[in-house]
Amino acid sequence: MLSGRNARGNMETTVLLVILAVLVIFVLVVLVKSIRIIPQARAGVVERLGKYLRTLNPGLNILIPFVDRLLPLLDLREQVVSFPPQQVITEDSLVVSIDTVVYFQVTDARAATYEIANYIHAVEQLTTTTLRNVVGGLNLEEALTSRDRINGQLRGVLDEATGRWGIRVSRVELKAIEPPLSIQDSMEKQMRAERERRATILTAEGTKQSQILTAEGRRQAAILAAEGDAKAAILRADGEAQAIQKVFDAIHKGNPDQKLLAYQYLQTLPKLAEGDSNKLWIIPSELGEALRGVGSALGDYLPDVRPAAGSGTGRPADAGTASTDTTATLRADTGDGAS
Numbered sequence: 001m002l003s004g005r006n007a008r009g010n011m012e013t014t015v016l017l018v019i020l021a022v023l024v025i026f027v028l029v030v031l032v033k034s035i036r037i038i039p040q041a042r043a044g045v046v047e048r049l050g051k052y053l054r055t056l057n058p059g060l061n062i063l064i065p066f067v068d069r070l071l072p073l074l075d076l077r078e079q080v081v082s083f084p085p086q087q088v089i090t091e092d093s094l095v096v097s098i099d100t101v102v103y104f105q106v107t108d109a110r111a112a113t114y115e116i117a118n119y120i121h122a123v124e125q126l127t128t129t130t131l132r133n134v135v136g137g138l139n140l141e142e143a144l145t146s147r148d149r150i151n152g153q154l155r156g157v158l159d160e161a162t163g164r165w166g167i168r169v170s171r172v173e174l175k176a177i178e179p180p181l182s183i184q185d186s187m188e189k190q191m192r193a194e195r196e197r198r199a200t201i202l203t204a205e206g207t208k209q210s211q212i213l214t215a216e217g218r219r220q221a222a223i224l225a226a227e228g229d230a231k232a233a234i235l236r237a238d239g240e241a242q243a244i245q246k247v248f249d250a251i252h253k254g255n256p257d258q259k260l261l262a263y264q265y266l267q268t269l270p271k272l273a274e275g276d277s278n279k280l281w282i283i284p285s286e287l288g289e290a291l292r293g294v295g296s297a298l299g300d301y302l303p304d305v306r307p308a309a310g311s312g313t314g315r316p317a318d319a320g321t322a323s324t325d326t327t328a329t330l331r332a333d334t335g336d337g338a339s
Contacts, residue, residue, distance in 0.1 A: 033065035038073065043109035045071040055109050074112060078105040078170060083124050085178075088132050092139045094183060099175035100127055102158070104167050111166030119165050123158065127172070130157045140179060147174050 037060055038044055044056035047069045056070070063070065081104070085097040102123055106112045116122050134153045135143050143150070154172040162169055179187070 030065045034063055036061045036063055036070055041076045042073045043076055043106075044073050045109055045113050047071065052110065052114065071113060074106055074109045076106055076109075078103055081120060081123065082175065083127060085176075086128050086131060088135045090135060090140050090143055091137055094140050095180060096135070096140065096143065097176075097178040098131060098135065100131060100154075101173045101175050102127055102169060103171040103173075104158075104162070104169045106166060107168050108166030111164065116165045119162070119167055122165070123162060123167070123169070126158055126161055127154065130154050140183065144177055144179075147177075150174060 036044065036056060038056050038058045040058045042058060044061075046053045046056055046063065048064070048067055050069075053068065080101060082099070082101045085099050088096055088098050090096060104123060106119075112119055131150075131154060134150055138146060138150075151172050151174060155169055158169040158172060178184075
């Protein structure tokens with residue numbers, strides 16, 4: 001009897017402990033289900049019996065266990081999504097591959113949860129269709145040089161379409177635009193030709209400037225040389241003029257007579273024939289006058305050497321006759337030279 005009672009008491013104790021443990025676990029579960037801590041920049045949507053109740057803000061929040069259900073938290077920070085390359089046909093029928101990057105932010109957790117099933121996938125598809133619509137109206141050159149224009153149009157269309165989804169698109173960037181390989185090769189050849197053309201133009205401009213500067217330097221040198229020669233010629237002419245003036249003044253101060261001038265003139269004549277290149281010698285017309293002056297000078301000096309009148313010898317008379325004949329001959333020669 002005692003052993004049966006002890007066994008029954010042990011069973012009751014065990015049952016009580018199990019019940020107590022279950023209650024403790026239940027209380028813990030209820031507490032866990034009732035208390036929710038929402039991190040900063042997160043938002044949680046609460047449903048009560050399957051219907052939207054409210055949006056939980058960051059901090060401590062209390063829920064009713066088994067009645068309220070918290071959906072997965074949404075990130076309210078700005079997100080960056082890079083989409084895979086998209087094949088787009090341009091206006092000139094060229095296929096280009098374009099990589100896009102979209103910057104967006106969830107502004108309404110309720111709309112992002114109930115208005116769209118997968119907003120990231122929706123933004124990707126909307127970006128693709130909008131990109132094809134925008135780039136399809138541009139040729140390849142415009143598509144490569146009008147990124148800001150394309151980005152602005154994409155942002156406007158996406159922001160307008162995603163507004164009702166509780167999403168704000170802040171920026172859309174084209175990460176890369178890759179034309180076909182054949183077009184890339186042609187563009188590289190064109191760019192290489194353009195660079196070579198510019199290099200040739202710059203080389204020609206440099207050569208032109210060099211030649212201009214060289215010619216300018218030569219012109220300046222020629223001008224300076226000519227000015228130097230002119231000044232030297234002027235100085236030489238001034239020197240010769242001064243020398244001539246001095247000689248002229250000296251001659252006039254010495255007051256030479258006609259005889260001396262005629263003698264100096266005759267001494268100067270042989271110098272005219274000096275030089276190996278002189279083949280023809282032209283006698284000046286003044287030679288007759290010079291000879292006439294010399295003859296007259298000799299005629300004046302000859303009477304001084306005649307003997308006195310009445311001398312017995314005939315030799316002085318012959319000498320006088322010879323002197324007279326010589327003077328006459330000189331005068332005759334002078335006359336012939338003058339004629």
